[in-house]
Amino acid sequence: MLLRARATIGSALGLVLACAPAPESDADEAAAPVLAEITDLDPDPGRLRAILVAEPAVLDYLPAGPAAVWAYRDGGDPDAVARVPGPLVRVARGTMIEIELRNALPVETTIHWHGLRVPATQDGTPSAQVPVPPGGSFTYRFEARDAGTFWFHPHVDAATQIERGLYGALVVEDDVASAEDFEADRVFVLDDVKLEADGTLSSTTDALDLMLGRQGNVLLVDGVRRPTLQAGAGTRERWRFVNAANGRYFRLRLQGARWLELASDGGPLPAARELDTVLLVPGERRELAVELPAAPDTALLLETLHTDRGHDVPDPGPLPLMDVVLQDPGESAPPLVWVGPDIAPLPVPGPASTRTLVLSEDDEDASDPRFYIDGLAFPETLPIMVPAGTVERWRVRNDAQMDHPLHVHGLFFQTLDPSGVPDVAAGWKDTINIPRDASVELVARFDNIGQWMVHCHILEHAERGMMTMLHVMP
Ligand SMILES: [Cu+2]
Known part of the structure; x- marks a missing residue:
């Protein structure tokens, strides 16, 4: 099973406690997953028609045992299983999107398309629609007007439904750079889950969770605990980050690599900006060009640093998110030319x-x-x-x-x-x-x-x- 974390069972696992940092001694050897793209049932390249089934599923976040989650399944692929994150929706700008939500959960739900400028009736909030009851369905229709990295999730009892695993990424491609500019184009949806020592999702919501937003004790990259990414030494990749956590602030760092910010929530920046760390608050997205050092057989560590967001939030850092292992040199790319759209400043009222x-x-x-x-x-x-x-x-x-x-x-x-x-x-x-x-x-x-x-x-x-x-x- 793709999402099964193949970890060495360490004795430290017994120490997984609510709100304690995850044990670090038993780093997973799971490969970084590649998010499966949703099945497009419409042969017209200008249209995407797809089915998202929201349903209960079982995932192994920890080797100690499975977790009962809620997740999205690609309803257009008979072989698909429900995953966290759900299937990746990836389209060209201007695509007409039609996605049917089928609710196989025991509770009502909706889908909100975070960041997309959809018609208000398609926004998936209780003010936009009657939530979809168990067994019901609703078809969302909108145009992918803007390039960028977006995500989708319920807007009903969101603290519970997103925490249980209902989220996915939606990428609308831009034409600022070409595919040849990057050795790979990856989407990393970040989350944290609060797990019991037996691997199950914690059912406890304590006062701290309510006050701070529930901070999990296990960090996930595309649904996997501390995966390993294989990448070409000396190459440049494009990484798209989404923060899908209930409350955690991620401050990302990849020491040894050069980071250029290419795009923010609403798509490409006018010019790329070099930076050392990236703060990603819940709901936020960033796209980066990552220039990896030309040093084969070395490993870099993607980590999240401590962020002081008040109230003495127990947020130790740095915490490991993903190992990046550099392989034989890939094709070294020429310097990136990034000429993004001119963003005219809006007139500012007094x-x-x-x-x-x-x-x-x-x-x-x-x-x-x-x-x-x-x-x-x-x-x-x-x-x-x-x-x-x-x-x-x-x-x-x-x-x-x-x-x-x-x-x-x-x-x-x-x-x-x-x-x-x-x-x-x-x-x-x-x-x-x-x-x-x-x-x-x-x-x-x-x-x-x-x-x-x-x-x-x-x-x-x-x-x-x-x-x-x-x-x-x-
Ligand atoms: Cu708040």
């Missing part, structure tokens, strides 16, 4: 017409923390009403004692630098970290008519109040 959103929390009762937008918990929050076509400047102020990753549905925004100028070099965003005791300003054109959600992407926070509605009015 401070007087700035809309302020205030994030806050109430942790007086540690067993029942509440999270607010403008002092109210969803669904009591007041909807944000914006006439279609309007450009608004938002100041999102975080009065809480921890960072919150804010996600806005249905559009991309530009963040403003401290002088109030759009930071177009950072590209288009739909998910952004709002540091504690600080404000982040952004500007967006609200041209996608309908009812949308705005929420913290720490899923326990969204479910416990930090969510509101956005009405883009015709």
Whole structure:
């Protein structure tokens, strides 16, 4: 079985405790999986028709025993099994997508297409549709308007359903670079799961999980614990990262390699940017060019570093994510030429017409923390009403004692630098970290008519109040 982690059973395994770091002494030897692409049932190259079945499944995250998960299966392939992540949806820009969700779960569900500018009726939130009951189905139809790395997941009881394994990646290809520029183009969906020592998913949600967003004790790359990736020494690869965790912030590093950021949430950057580490908050995506050293028979380690996101979150680091073993030299690529789209800065309204959103929390009762937008918990929050076509400047102020990753549905925004100028070099965003005791300003054109959600992407926070509605009015 592809997802079976072939690990040496170490005595340290007995020490897997809730919220303790995973044992590191028994690194998996599992090869990094290649995500299977979903079966396209439409022969027309401009269209994709596919079936996603959401169903219970059994996966071996730990050698100690199997975990009962919920996962997506490619319903167009009779031989497919449900996997975490689900099948990869990969299309050219402009493709008309039609995906039928079949719900074989014991609970109702939906699919939200995170980051994609779909029609509001196709956004998969409770404001967009009646959730699909067990045994039911719903067909989503939308155009892949924007290039980028996106992902899909339920928007019903998301803290539970995503944690159990319901997520997958969706790539819309750009034409900034060509396939020849990269030895490989890989998608890495990052997650953490909270496992018991016997390998089962923990059924315990403690006060810490509610407060911080559930941080698992086992880190996963494409559903596998510490896989090994074989790559050509001296080659350049393209890596697309998605953070699908409920609450964990990943700060990625690959010492010994050179990293160039190519794209953010909303697609290609105007110019590639060299960086040492990449912060990926829940829901966020980044694409990198990875230039591997020309040193065959060496190994690099992809790791996540400590991130202080407040409240003394137990987030030790560095923690290993994936071993990268360099093989014989591959074809060394000429220097990357990356001329991305010109991103015009949006006109920035003056401070007087700035809309302020205030994030806050109430942790007086540690067993029942509440999270607010403008002092109210969803669904009591007041909807944000914006006439279609309007450009608004938002100041999102975080009065809480921890960072919150804010996600806005249905559009991309530009963040403003401290002088109030759009930071177009950072590209288009739909998910952004709002540091504690600080404000982040952004500007967006609200041209996608309908009812949308705005929420913290720490899923326990969204479910416990930090969510509101956005009405883009015709
Ligand atoms: Cu939050």
